[in-house]
Amino acid sequence: MANNHFNYKTVYAFAREMHPKTEKFDVQYGTAGFRAKASTLGYVMYRMGLLAVLRARYKKGCVGVMITASHNPEPDNGVKLIDPCGEMLEQSWELWATKFANVADDELVDVIHEIVSKLDIEMTQRVEILVGKDTRPSSPSLAKALCDGILALSGKPIDYGIVTTPQLHYFVYCKNSKHEYGIPTEEGYYTKLSNAFKKLRGESFNNGNYFNKILFDGANGVGAKKIKYFQECLGDSLKIEMYNDELIGTGKLNFMCGADYVKVKQTFPNGVPQITEQRCCSVDGDADRLIYYYLDENKKCHLLDGDRIAILIAEYLKEMVESTGLEVDLGLVQTAYANGASTDYITQKLKVPVSFACTGIKYLHHEAQKFEIGVYFEANGHGTIVFKKEFKEKLKLALENTSLSNEQHGAIKKVLTIIDLINETVGDAISDMLLVETILHSKGWSIQDWEKKYTDLPNRLMKVSVKDRTQITTTNSERTCIKPDGLQDEIDTIVARYKAGRSFVRPSGTEDLVRVYAEAISQEEADQLSLEVALKVYDMADGIGPKPSL
Ligand SMILES: CC(=O)N[C@H]1[C@@H](OP(=O)(O)O)O[C@H](CO)[C@@H](O)[C@@H]1O
Numbered sequence: 001m002a003n004n005h006f007n008y009k010t011v012y013a014f015a016r017e018m019h020p021k022t023e024k025f026d027v028q029y030g031t032a033g034f035r036a037k038a039s040t041l042g043y044v045m046y047r048m049g050l051l052a053v054l055r056a057r058y059k060k061g062c063v064g065v066m067i068t069a070s071h072n073p074e075p076d077n078g079v080k081l082i083d084p085c086g087e088m089l090e091q092s093w094e095l096w097a098t099k100f101a102n103v104a105d106d107e108l109v110d111v112i113h114e115i116v117s118k119l120d121i122e123m124t125q126r127v128e129i130l131v132g133k134d135t136r137p138s139s140p141s142l143a144k145a146l147c148d149g150i151l152a153l154s155g156k157p158i159d160y161g162i163v164t165t166p167q168l169h170y171f172v173y174c175k176n177s178k179h180e181y182g183i184p185t186e187e188g189y190y191t192k193l194s195n196a197f198k199k200l201r202g203e204s205f206n207n208g209n210y211f212n213k214i215l216f217d218g219a220n221g222v223g224a225k226k227i228k229y230f231q232e233c234l235g236d237s238l239k240i241e242m243y244n245d246e247l248i249g250t251g252k253l254n255f256m257c258g259a260d261y262v263k264v265k266q267t268f269p270n271g272v273p274q275i276t277e278q279r280c281c282s283v284d285g286d287a288d289r290l291i292y293y294y295l296d297e298n299k300k301c302h303l304l305d306g307d308r309i310a311i312l313i314a315e316y317l318k319e320m321v322e323s324t325g326l327e328v329d330l331g332l333v334q335t336a337y338a339n340g341a342s343t344d345y346i347t348q349k350l351k352v353p354v355s356f357a358c359t360g361i362k363y364l365h366h367e368a369q370k371f372e373i374g375v376y377f378e379a380n381g382h383g384t385i386v387f388k389k390e391f392k393e394k395l396k397l398a399l400e401n402t403s404l405s406n407e408q409h410g411a412i413k414k415v416l417t418i419i420d421l422i423n424e425t426v427g428d429a430i431s432d433m434l435l436v437e438t439i440l441h442s443k444g445w446s447i448q449d450w451e452k453k454y455t456d457l458p459n460r461l462m463k464v465s466v467k468d469r470t471q472i473t474t475t476n477s478e479r480t481c482i483k484p485d486g487l488q489d490e491i492d493t494i495v496a497r498y499k500a501g502r503s504f505v506r507p508s509g510t511e512d513l514v515r516v517y518a519e520a521i522s523q524e525e526a527d528q529l530s531l532e533v534a535l536k537v538y539d540m541a542d543g544i545g546p547k548p549s550l
């Protein structure tokens with residue numbers, strides 16, 4: 001057994017006296033870690049501090065812990081662990097996280113023994129745990145609980161204060177890559193991204209139908225704080241007009257604004273001036289999601305969501321790589337929530353292969369890593385691009401190849417700069433925005449030009465409350481329901497009655513409910529289809545509360 005130098009007494013005493021388990025119900029490490037009402041999370045944070053130290057020792061590197069509930073309301077909070085390469089916590093450890101969170105206070109030490117001995121964890125290393133938090137008022141006290149857990153096992157917490165989730169992922173990877181990926185400071189992050197952006201933009205800031213002004217909805221959260229640093233670094237190359245900044249406004253985090261609100265309600269956010277045809281974007285509460293939109297002359301809000309962002313990026317990268325003359329295996333990853341019209345466009349027009357993954361960035365990320373260039377986005381605007389190490393090396397090697405033309409060398413350098421603009425560790429709203437702005441600028445496109453590529457199928461997302469959402473199980477990247485028996489047959493029968501109809505159901509990983517998605521040829525039909533399916537779920541899966549209605 002590995003040598004144990006930690007002080008069991010401290011672990012238990014801290015648990016009992018400062019962070020006792022207050023909740024009787026079990027919590028589960030879900031799609032995005034633990035999420036709940038902030039007031040119930042103190043002991044979970046403490047235990048995640050313990051687990052983070054164990055994970056860091058096991059991986060022999062530093063790990064991150066982000067305190068955030070993303071797009072959820074302000075009274076909520078949550079926690080997720082970041083692995084040494086900047087990715088989400090490896091799935092097999094999610095089970096440990098759930099176990100750690102749910103055992104009784106006096107069993108905590110036993111569970112630590114269990115994991116240490118099962119995984120042969122060397123307990124003498126002094127590991128660093130990078131801690132970040134969003135702007136929620138509950139975050140500082142939860143961070144204190146987390147740090148108590150880290151200290152109880154003699155880890156070293158490094159508090160980055162208020163940062164976006166993707167910034168923390170970036171810092172973790174920078175540290176573990178020994179700065180090869182970048183400098184693990186906020187300044188290092190701003191400098192890397194803004195230098196790449198300015199290099200790509202060149203001297204002329206406008207081009208064709210593209211104008212260098214964007215309205216930015218910060219969701220009254222950390223994105224609003226951080227975009228100000230970018231604005232300073234970017235100067236006049238991009239004029240970001242910022243709205244929904246809790247410091248100057250009175251708005252509440254994610255309340256009637258932010259990327260989730262705009263996407264789910266398919267509507268223009270509060271707090272942003274309604275200027276016809278003006279390009280706007282929203283980020284969510286921890287700035288890892290991005291949605292674009294504009295208002296037409298009839299005040300109708302047109303959304304350009306994650307599907308469109310993914311397509312814009314994939315098409316651009318495909319063209320860029322083609323001009324280098326290098327062979328590349330480029331693919332796109334979507335979830336079942338991707339609009340059917342986007343999938344048709346990618347596969348039929350762009351001729352780029354599409355893979356499907358389960359909901360949750362961790363699944364998309366790993367699927368995307370199978371390609372040399374893997375573009376992945378959830379329809380809600382969460383995504384990034386990953387490049388295989390071998391591909392980056394291939395690019396660098398090609399720069400030394402004298403048989404390639406000057407144009408090809410220029411294109412290779414440009415692709416390398418684009419890679420610098422991207423936060424490959426996880427979806428990053430600000431980095432994604434800078435990339436979208438770069439592409440629109442390079443093509444000379446307005447947001448309307450971008451939208452013209454294809455027409456989305458009208459769609460509708462609904463929620464159904466049921467007694468036990470784990471009763472519903474799915475397969476085929478969540479597109480087919482296995483349990484309860486017979487539900488999928490019923491859905492198929494309903495869908496068959498709708499032109500271009502598609503619908504699926506799955507239990508949410510972040511909320512205690514079942515989600516129903518539907519799309520069809522018109523909005524009325526998409527609404528009707530989702531309602532019919534939602535009612536079926538309610539009937540066949542022990543619905544609770546009022547029946548679903550539109
Ligand atoms: C339909 C939808 O938007 N689902 C979201 C939501 O997951 P659910 O498991 O559906 O609750 O939150 C996840 C974490 O932010 C995000 O990855 C995912 O896309």
Ligand SMILES: [Mg+2]
Nearest residue numbers: 070284286288
């Ligand atoms: Mg988020």
